[in-house]
Amino acid sequence: MKRALILLGCPEAPSQTPMAVYAVYKLTKMGYEVTVASTPSAMKLLEVSDPEEYYIDNKIDIESCLAKLEEGSFDLLVGFVHKDAAVSYFVTFYHILNIKSLAVVFERDPDVMEDLAKDIMESTDANVVSARAYHNPTPIRVKFDHAIKDLEE
């Protein structure tokens, strides 16, 4: 079975937890076994958001995940990025795993969003999608859907 890893940093944006559930749902539908690696507060939000673990089964602390990560541990990396710390995590995971990767950048401020996307593009060959999604998750959801479809083809 194909294995996907989703990275979640500090949950500053209201759309992060909903989009994380959606991404797990979507990738599971596509046949991936999905693991979510996140900071402690992002994980608590996931737990509250899916109390019966109907959508998200495999959750791991991002630091514990990193400690045992090896090249090829997963087949697909998806990182949600809306802060510098999340860029660092994504770039680190990207270079260890060496697999096809997608960074999903969302930020309220368009300049910050552009800087985050640029930082990732300068440090990796990952696919990057970005959208000004803060309250309304639709722009980032649509771009995520297209990017995931492209990665599969």
Added chain:
Amino acid sequence: MKRALILLGCPEAPSQTPMAVYAVYKLTKMGYEVTVASTPSAMKLLEVSDPEEYYIDNKIDIESCLAKLEEGSFDLLVGFVHKDAAVSYFVTFYHILNIKSLAVVFERDPDVMEDLAKDIMESTDANVVSARAYHNPTPIRVKFDHAIKDLEE
């Protein structure tokens, strides 16, 4: 069947959508038929957060809900409050419905949080719980659980 209405305003706080799913889950377990009335952006986040409608079945636009609201349309009102607009909605729904009600106030800034809670207590006899929950939903989840249990007894 008992009917509960959950009010969601503008989703500024990252914990609002996860807590909304949790509240629906909890009240459904307690035997309520739960409706969520929300602003358009809050509803989009709910849709992304629960793509198969496993947790949340009944969603309605907050203005449409208000337009047809009557005393006793529901048996329990729960409002999530972290902005002035949400206070206004809660107070309005409270006075039309005239049923047992709980306001769940969460804000990053403790002074703002206190002001919001005070505004509600001055305008209603609703139960009010408040917690500084922004990233970490645990404080507000625990207070919500207690308050709901108290309301049932």
